Every structure is written in C-alpha cells, then in structure tokens.
Amino acid sequence: MRTRVVVLGAGFGGLELATVLSEALGESLDLVLLDRDDAFVFGYSKLDVMFGRQPAAAVRHPYRDIVKPGVRFVQTTVRGFDPAAKRVVSDAGSFDADFLVVALGAELDVDATPGLRDGGHEFYSNAGAFEVRDVLAGFERGPAIVAVCGNVFKCPPAPSETAFLLHDLLTSRGSRNATEITVVMPFGAPVPPSPDTSRAILAAFAERGITFVKEARVRSLDPGRKVAVLGDGRELPFALFLGIPVHRVPQVVVDSGLSAHAHDWVKVDPATLETRFPGVYAVGDVNGVGTPKAGVFAEGAARVAALGILSRIRGEAAPERYLGQGSCYVELGHGEVGRVDVDFLSGPRPTGSYRPPTPALFAEKGRFGSSRLERWFGRQPEAVSR
Ligand SMILES: Cc1cc2nc3c(=O)[nH]c(=O)nc-3n(C[C@H](O)[C@H](O)[C@H](O)COP(=O)(O)OP(=O)(O)OC[C@H]3O[C@@H](n4cnc5c(N)ncnc54)[C@H](O)[C@@H]3O)c2cc1C
Numbered sequence: 001m002r003t004r005v006v007v008l009g010a011g012f013g014g015l016e017l018a019t020v021l022s023e024a025l026g027e028s029l030d031l032v033l034l035d036r037d038d039a040f041v042f043g044y045s046k047l048d049v050m051f052g053r054q055p056a057a058a059v060r061h062p063y064r065d066i067v068k069p070g071v072r073f074v075q076t077t078v079r080g081f082d083p084a085a086k087r088v089v090s091d092a093g094s095f096d097a098d099f100l101v102v103a104l105g106a107e108l109d110v111d112a113t114p115g116l117r118d119g120g121h122e123f124y125s126n127a128g129a130f131e132v133r134d135v136l137a138g139f140e141r142g143p144a145i146v147a148v149c150g151n152v153f154k155c156p157p158a159p160s161e162t163a164f165l166l167h168d169l170l171t172s173r174g175s176r177n178a179t180e181i182t183v184v185m186p187f188g189a190p191v192p193p194s195p196d197t198s199r200a201i202l203a204a205f206a207e208r209g210i211t212f213v214k215e216a217r218v219r220s221l222d223p224g225r226k227v228a229v230l231g232d233g234r235e236l237p238f239a240l241f242l243g244i245p246v247h248r249v250p251q252v253v254v255d256s257g258l259s260a261h262a263h264d265w266v267k268v269d270p271a272t273l274e275t276r277f278p279g280v281y282a283v284g285d286v287n288g289v290g291t292p293k294a295g296v297f298a299e300g301a302a303r304v305a306a307l308g309i310l311s312r313i314r315g316e317a318a319p320e321r322y323l324g325q326g327s328c329y330v331e332l333g334h335g336e337v338g339r340v341d342v343d344f345l346s347g348p349r350p351t352g353s354y355r356p357p358t359p360a361l362f363a364e365k366g367r368f369g370s371s372r373l374e375r376w377f378g379r380q381p382e383a384v385s386r
Pocket residue numbers: 008009010011012013014034035036037042043044045046047076077078079103104105106123124125154155158250252283284285286293294295296297298328329
C-alpha cells in the first residue's frame with residue numbers, strides 16, 4: 001500500500017516536506033501537493049523585482065517542473081478540509097490522506113488597515129511587489145515610509161532591507177536628498193533576538209539618515225491628507241508608503257477548526273509539529289510554534305514533520321525534535337549581505353548571533369536559492385535570484 005500524504009501549500013514548508021518524503025519513500029509514496037499558484041517565488045525575490053534587479057519572469061519557478069518520485073503537483077484552490085477525517089476539498093476535487101500537512105502560510109489582510117489599498121502600496125504579495133517596481137520608477141521626492149501594520153509579520157529583517165535598498169536606488173538616481181526615509185516597526189529593535197544584528201542595522205540607518213520609529217504600527221492611512229496614522233495617534237506625512245499588511249491565519253484553516261480565529265496561529269506540539277489531530281501537521285508561517293515567520297523556519301519544521309511521518313510509517317522511535325534554528329541573510333544595501341543565526345526553542349530564551357557582511361556571505365545567499373531549487377524541483381535551475 002502506498003502512503004497517501006496530502007500537502008496543502010507548496011511554499012518553503014510544502015516543498016521541503018514533499019522532497020524529504022520523496023527521497024525516503026520513492027514510488028511507495030502517494031503525495032499530492034496542492035497550491036493555487038502555478039509557480040514558487042522566494043520571499044526575498046520580491047525585493048529583487050521591486051528594486052529592478054530581476055525581471056518578474058526570472059523569479060517565478062513553475063511547479064510543473066517538479067520531478068519527484070511519488071509526488072504529484074495539482075494547481076488548485078483548497079476550499080476546505082476536515083482534520084479529523086483527513087479529507088480535503090478543492091476546486092480539483094477531494095483528496096483523502098493517511099497524513100495531512102497544512103503548509104498554507106500566512107494570509108495578507110490589506111483591508112485591516114483602512115486607507116492602505118487606496119493610499120499606499122503593499123509589497124508582501126507577489127503582485128504587490130511587482131507593481132511597486134513601476135511606482136518606484138516614478139517616485140522623485142517627499143517622505144517615504146516603510147511600515148509594518150500588524151504585530152506579526154514575515155521575515156523581520158525585510159522592512160529594514162527595503163529601506164536600505166530604497167536608499168541605494170534613490171542615491172543612484174541622485175534624488176536621495178529630496179526624500180526622507182522612515183521605517184516603522186512594532187518591535188523595540190530591528191531584529192529583537194539578535195542585539196548585534198539590531199545594532200548593525202541601527203548603525204547603518206544612522207549612516208544613511210534613515211529614521212527608525214520603534215514599537216509602533218500603522219493603524220490607518222488618510223489618502224486625502226497623505227498621512228499615516230500610528231497606533232498611538234501620531235501622524236506621519238508621506239509621499240510614498242510601502243506597507244506590510246496585517247498577517248492572518250488563512251480563512252480555510254479557521255474554518256477547519258484548527259484555529260479559533262484569524263490571529264490564532266495553529267497550535268502544534270513544538271517538538272513534532274503535529275496538531276491535536278493525530279497524523280495532521282502544521283508547518284511554516286501558519287503555525288504558532290513561536291519561531292519567526294520565515295522560510296528557513298518553515299523548511300526546518302517541514303523536515304521534522306516529514307521525519308515524524310516516516311517514523312510513524314516505519315513504526316520506529318520518535319524522530320529528532322524541532323529546535324527552531326535558522327539562518328537569515330540580511331541585506332544592508334551597497335551590495336552587502338550579513339547573516340543572523342537564531343535559535344528559538346533549544347534554550348530558555350531565543351538567542352541570535354550576527355555575522356557582518358562579507359563577499360562570502362553575498363555568494364552564500366545566492367547558493368541558498370539555487371540549492372533549494374535544485375533540491376525541490378529536481379533540476380538544475382536556470383536564472384536564480386540572490
Ligand atoms: C519581502 C519578503 C522577504 C523575505 N525574505 C526572506 C528571507 O530572506 N529568508 C527567509 O527565510 N524568509 C524570507 N521571507 C519569508 C518567507 O517567504 C516565508 O516565511 C515563507 O515563504 C513561509 O513558508 P510557508 O511554506 O509557511 O508558506 P508560503 O511559502 O507562504 O506558502 C504557502 C503556500 O500556500 C498556498 N496557498 C495558500 N492558501 C491556499 C489555498 N486556499 N489553496 C491553495 N493554495 C493555497 C500559497 O499559494 C503558497 O504557495 C520573506 C518574505 C517576504 C514577503
């Protein structure tokens with residue numbers, strides 16, 4: 001009997017999980033990987049497109065290219081699932097599983113911030129980021145704000161990276177003196193688990209004249225007056241507003257009963273990533289395991305969940321425990337890439353160490369993308385963004 005695994009979502013988590021199981025089980029696996037999109041895009045590639053370093057077509061990696069024993073990709077929208085019955089309903093029909101993996105990521109709730117849709121530009125979706133490229137091409141002067149609208153968001157370094165890349169773009173066009181750049185973030189420091197990384201980012205902000213507004217969120221925008229309103233009522237004028245929308249649990253996950261409401265990230269056993277339903281796992285941004293919402297953590301969690309599934313199939317001892325460790329690259333502009341190595345779950349509190357930028361780290365970030373494409377798609381990738 002082939003083991004039936006249904007994976008909801010082909011992002012970092014879904015792709016890694018499918019890869020580990022395919023490598024271990026080959027054709028004795030019957031894994032269906034469902035995603036509504038036709039291609040995978042690395043989160044950081046959005047910035048590459050926004051800032052004109054890559055064309056949109058070069059950062060889309062089509063799922064039809066996946067060649068893996070025991071794995072079938074189906075492009076479809078998941079409409080509902082029952083974790084008790086391990087049954088999924090999609091536009092392409094229903095699927096029954098022995099093991100069900102929820103890897104649907106975090107959804108962006110643009111309308112939770114009144115005025116964002118009309119007065120600003122979100123750059124966390126593919127479509128949003130790709131559109132911002134043209135917006136930036138026409139931006140010449142006035143205050144620019146890069147702001148977070150919710151308490152939880154993907155890739156904590158990304159707002160800072162966006163500000164650095166905006167600084168570089170405007171400097172190269174000779175218009176930096178006609179703008180002020182402000183970053184608004186809900187945290188007290190740019191990367192809270194790593195004081196060294198935060199210090200390096202704050203020093204780079206100071207060097208470049210970028211203002212950091214900490215412990216604040218943008219609550220709404222007034223498109224007519226062109227001001228962003230913070231949670232405490234303060235107002236910041238803007239000519240350009242680049243916003244990170246409120247993140248929420250996908251509605252289909254709330255409807256399944258795995259979470260109680262839009263901000264109740266799916267509870268899992270932190271060691272195994274299994275939900276309260278036996279044989280049902282939640283990996284990546286969709287879960288509330290306590291790690292940052294980032295691809296490297298989704299990937300690590302998927303690996304542990306896959307090993308857990310394998311141990312169940314084989315009747316073996318419990319697999320390795322999830323430690324919430326990962327390395328994130330941090331772009332400081334000027335072509336510089338540093339790295340923060342964080343450990344969330346193995347000690348009493350999260351820790352993070354910082355490696356300052358070197359040419360080797362710049363190259364390492366490039367290999368990070370190409371190695372994933374090779375592994376997940378089973379082919380040598382063509383163009384790979386950094
Ligand atoms: C600007 C930016 C920069 C980033 N930089 C980094 C970085 O440098 N390093 C890093 O590690 N992380 C980075 N991230 C974060 C990273 O992209 C995410 O944390 C990661 O993709 C999460 O993986 P996941 O598998 O949980 O979810 P996702 O990768 O979001 O995958 C979820 C999948 O589910 C699909 N889906 C959702 N709902 C449905 C449905 N109803 N039916 C069918 N399919 C559905 C989606 O199409 C999607 O493909 C960045 C993110 C952004 C926005």
